[in-house]
Amino acid sequence: MPRLSFLLPVALFLTACRPSEEQPQPGAPPVSESGIPLPPEIVEKTGLGVKDERAGIILLLQDTRVALQEFQRNGLVMLVGRQAGYKLTTQDAAASASRQQEQFRQAIAAKPAAIFVSPVDPASLAALIVEAQTAGIIVIGLDKRMLNEGCASIVFSDQHRVGLMAAQTVLDALKRKAAEENRAETTGRVVQIRGAEDSFSTNELAEGFVDGLRKEPGVIVVHDAPADWKAETATLRTAEAFRLQKQFDVIFAHNDTIALGAAKAATDAGQRESVFIIGTDGIAGQKRGMELVRQGELDATIVQPALVDLALQIVLRMRKDKHFKPQAAYEIEPVAVVPKNVEQSLRMGTYKLPKL
Known part of the structure; x- marks a missing residue:
């Protein structure tokens, strides 16, 4: 079965504060509180510097x-x-x-x-x-x-919302698979690899994900295991899932690091091409979520602001x-990134910040 992908429309760009022109230059000599440069011998002997x-x-x-x-x-x-x-x-x-x-x-x-x-x-x-x-x-x-x-x-x-978005990305991928196989019903066997065994964010992610999957009764979680946020542990837990479940369609990992570990286990089992693997975080950089999606090592990631x-x-x-x-609270929504929109996301950024 070909590896699956799905596109969700997203609003794109990441803002950052403007650089200042008033930063002290690296290597500038220490100065007194009045702004007068300290003689090198004073600095060397006393360790005095600017307050x-x-x-x-x-x-x-x-x-x-x-x-x-x-x-x-x-x-x-x-x-x-x-x-x-x-x-x-x-x-x-x-x-x-x-x-x-x-x-x-x-x-x-x-x-x-x-x-x-x-x-x-x-x-x-x-x-x-x-x-x-x-x-x-x-x-x-x-x-x-x-x-x-x-x-x-x-x-x-909202981590529950992140879980819901991951579930929707999975369901759309499974719907595409069903259409390619000329099946009217959307079905799928799902493995969830949690970050930690019991933490607030982990539980919120997991609950949101399971809530989202309920839209399709034929899509079920068949295995759920913690990885303590470690890629190596995710590889072991996913290998166990393959031994116990033999076959499944989706792996949802609670971040991209452990998703990569899960992908290794799928490759070792000879099933990588038949499993849709999604993580969260969507950080840019080498061996990070965005780049992993661009290179095809992961099938999707949910960008966490x-x-x-x-x-x-x-x-x-x-x-x-x-x-x-300021407002009492500002919520920044996550963004789904898949192969179809990853290049644009890398060029333009992903989420929008609210105006103050």
């Missing part, structure tokens, strides 16, 4: 072992680097709510201009968010669960315009 008075932004992440979290960190490093007068610090909670609480306390003590937080457990941060806001720190949440936790605003992409780009725009606007009050 860093740039406005701080602190990014608190759930777990950078997850590719999207790493992408958020790296993307924000780039964006903040383009803004004169700002510096960025990032912290990784490694999926520990208690560790993130301590990191949040340390962030408040550092007195930054803003804190962006992708929470492990939003409720555990509620009091700290209020404390930060009281201290004049702008807190931007990166999760829909933070809507009532006191943030200045939240920016999110970075979120930090809009979060930064909100902070810059709030600090520039004291009368600006």
